[in-house]
Amino acid sequence: MATTYESVEDLAAALRRAAEAHGRHEALTGEEDANWPDWYALYMARERAGEELPT
Template identity: 50%
Template structure:
């Protein structure tokens, strides 16, 4: 998988999981903090798959 595919997969997983989160945890309410939630979920998803985001000094 290339970088775009990896990020797309993580976003799709986050979107699915966030829908469940809003429905089950928030009782169907809109999550005002969704960017934070997505970032945390994607960090866990990527780390669980062996990826990490690192800055490359140029």
Template identity: 60%
Template sequence: MSTSYENAAELAEALRRAAAAHGEHEKQLGHEDADWPSWYAEYMVEEKRN
């Protein structure tokens, strides 16, 4: 599957949404997520799919 964004602004907004969601994810974990890049990638692909 390929995921793309129309422009830098759209990508930046997707990153902001992922960052906010990841903050909630870390609260639930109770610690920092060292593998945050993978988490962001999965979140952003899934968000784009829906």
């Protein structure tokens, strides 16, 4: 799944949204997610594609 961002600011905003969503994910699971980079990547790619986001 290819994903592009228009600017550094656009990418930074996507990272912030992923970080916020991942915080909710960890709160739901009750544990720290050591694979957070994979989760962020999936979230950001799906968000950009308009697909269902991970929880």
